[in-house]
Amino acid sequence: MFRHIQQTLCTLSIASVAFDFHGNGRSTGTTSYGNYHDEADDIANLVQYLHSVGIPNTKHVYVIGMLAHSKGASSMMLFATKYAYLCPSFLVNLSGRFWLAREITMRWTQENQRQLRETGKFLWRRYGAKPTKSNGAIITGSEQ
Helix, strand or coil: CHHHHHHHHHHCCCCCCCCCCCCCCCCCCCCCCCCHHHHHHHHHHHHHHHHHCCCCCCCCCCCCEEEEECHHHHHHHHHHHHCCCCCCCEEEEECCCCCCCCCCHHHCCHHHHHHHHHHCEEEECCCCCCCCCCCCEEEEHHHC
């Protein structure tokens, strides 16, 4: 879907940028569970970078809008709040979560929930087939 949107914008002579948050997809770095503030910072860094670079035959680069999906959409909305001075007025939120104060516990298995009750934490299988401390996210009781 996003590739199609980018191709359509290109036919209208509108440049677009797609990126992965640090530690996701093709980007470098590490990620962690629930790192919305870090991802909002990633967006701010990208916008600041785009404002600082020039495009041939153009005086300025303007970020006129953003489109994001799921967790990225939630991070985009946090970016809009945290960095209002950088935020464009056109934001498209595709299935971003409404309430981030609590985790969606229905994602967790019965074993995850048992470990959380008994030990106060569990290693969530999210960043790979076999969770480890380096590719998994440790969920603690404060996140439920």
